[in-house]
Amino acid sequence: MDTSIIISSDHKNELLNAQTHIWTHIFHFLNSMALKCAIQLQIPDAIHKHGKPMTVSELVTALALSPTKAASLYRIMRLLVHSNFLSKSKLVNGEETFDLTVNSKLLLKDHPMTLAPFTLALLDPILTEPAHYLASWFQNNDESPFHTAHGIGVWDYAGTEMRFNEYFNKAMASDAKFVGDILLGNIEFKRLFEGVGSLVDVGGGTGTMANAIAKGHPSIKCTVFDLPHVVEGLQNNGLNLDYVGGDMFEAIPSADVVLLKWILHDWSDDQCHEILERCRRAIPSKEQGGKLIILDIVLDVENDNLRNVQLLFDMEMLSLNIGGKERSEQEWKELFMKAGFNDYKFYSILGPRSLIVVYH
Secondary structure (H helix, E strand, O other): OOOOOOOOHHHHHHHHHHHHHHHHHHHOHHHHHHHHHHHHHOHHHHHHHHOOOEOHHHHHHHOOOOHHHHHHHHHHHHHHHHOOOEEEEEOOOOOEEEEEOHHHHOOOOOOOOOOHHHHHHHOOHHHHHHHHHHHHHHHOOOOOHHHHHHOOOHHHHHHHOHHHHHHHHHHHHHHHHHHHHHHOOOHHHHHOOOOOOEEEEEOOOOOHHHHHHHHHOOOOEEEEEEOHHHHOOOOOOOOOEEEEEOOOOOOOOOOOEEEEEOOHHHOOHHHHHHHHHHHHHHOOOHHHOOEEEEEEEEEOOOOHHHHHHHHHHHHHHHHHOOOOOOEEHHHHHHHHHHOOOOEEEEEEEEOOEEEEEEEO
């Protein structure tokens, strides 16, 4: 029986384009794996140390790889050029050389704003495996896809698995350093601390963000507030900075300013309401200088590239957390009003994320 069909030329092109689109999404994860491989092999660091573009054979020697892997390494390099992590040029003899771009410079181990720890942590199997269980999670009653994959929630996992806790904290510290360096040079951000006497960084991890604020504003009494296993044994390094262990769902230390950097997207609306209510109780009114500063994603931006990464991060929250999600401006406003705040302002100064200042 002949099952062939006659396809018009226009429809044939549509089908081929659709196939290409599907293939692109099927294999897109290999961009991430090539990036992870480059960081683990320390390819950006080797090129940086060399001081000029490198050939594949030079990289093989510098990375102490077997010469038999040269052709395979070239294929990794070719993909990294295509994804704009490397640039390519040719020597007089026709041999290709590879150099860093601004993207790969942020992956250097010793770059002051390195995002290498963040990249490696988010691409670790512990955090990528839950995405394989999305369909199973929709069909079961588990708290989250992470719970389906690992049999325990992500924060409980971090409290019991020290390796995961360590690299997760390093990831958050690298992101905090990046954000801190960007923000502390911003005039609007600096103005938020005029007349401020105290600040609590809720969920502040190892204190990278609070350290940066304490250095930039020595008169502000800074406190890092996080779970006991996170802040245990941390020192203030001579700064006006304390570490306090506790649970933000029970109480938040009082201060003029409460900072929530990348916290609320981890939690459901009901849980965010609890956190925000405790934040409101912890700070004085706007007239008395109190404010809540939130660093988080605000959906609905017009830039397609930013919108794409925001939606992908929303899927990451869906995979990892109970009710965690990214929110639109309207959803943020509804949360603030429900928690008893009455004034707020959004600043789009952090790429995919925004600075939000909230008052009561």
